[in-house]
Amino acid sequence: MTQKVDTKFKREPKRGSHDFKLACDMLDAGKICHVGFTLDEQPYVVPMAYARMGDQLLIHGSIASRLVKNLAAGLRCCVTVTHFDGLVYARSTFNSSMNYRSVMVFGVAHVISDTDEKRRCIQALVDHLMPGRRADLRMSTIKELNATSMLALPIETFSTKCRTGPPSDSKSDMNARVWAGVVPLRLNAGEPIDAPDMIPGIKRPDYL
């Protein structure tokens, strides 16, 4: 299975790596991934929440979801997580670029069917997506667990790619009288919005 995936870096090989620790860092820093799969020769790319648990990437969804049903049936996928870190203003259009970190994980996911293991996976997802939240929520019911498929993709065949730092301009452009640099970008959390139907007297928790 592994040998079928071509994870060699054709373009900008200095930006690429197959380092597991680096891949984990990039995965742990994100909350949504893009899952790619192909049905009847048509690729689909679907955004999903995810979490890493050790050397597995967890994604979950309704048992009725097309993506989940097909991945559970052994359909090959690619899961990509990208951090869009900045716009790189070079002195030419050609060298203008973006700073980013991205990791692609390739393979076949397996279904977590054991109830206890499924609960552990759900905990990992909640802890990753909403740190601190878990202690506030009731346990999932068996009905809820049965309505959810949990998929684990081994972080085994993967590659990372990243660009950081200032623009790389051609020597011939270095005298251009134009600003050059980077505009950093970051996904920031805003002020929490209370649900309109909140019971009076409930305060915002510290973990927000």
Added chain:
Amino acid sequence: MTQKVDTKFKREPKRGSHDFKLACDMLDAGKICHVGFTLDEQPYVVPMAYARMGDQLLIHGSIASRLVKNLAAGLRCCVTVTHFDGLVYARSTFNSSMNYRSVMVFGVAHVISDTDEKRRCIQALVDHLMPGRRADLRMSTIKELNATSMLALPIETFSTKCRTGPPSDSKSDMNARVWAGVVPLRLNAGEPIDAPDMIPGIKRPDYL
């Protein structure tokens, strides 16, 4: 070609649409997309910069890029743009969710080879990715144009999906004494970082 793509909404159909204007709004609000394609039965999902020009989605890259070469050769793709708008803190794990807007465009891209049209596409990309920047940069050389492939994917077969608003909890959870609401998320630009090798006396432009 169109009939092969299944863009029906199986899950949460109320969140889905095939409205062109809505798709354009979502596309115009983003700067990076995830391009999905399949080679030897292995899907790949690659982050790319993009811009919309009318009813075409433009992506570009080095003529040496695997993605670009294969798409230019007529390989079917799916281009997805996602805005991760917030974390939805429901009163149960099961109803916890995310607010997002996403658009998927399906099809086969074609290569823009005419030099004038290619220049117009590059202008559209710069205007979208770095508004205001274009007037400051020299024209692309023929050598630069020749090193770049410009691909246009018709925004013809597509679907959008979005979730907005507060959590949707089960009636049985409404008395739980737990905070519920949304933490909005937004990609923000930070303070620009000057290139270390800048010519003295150049100020930051207003468009940053």
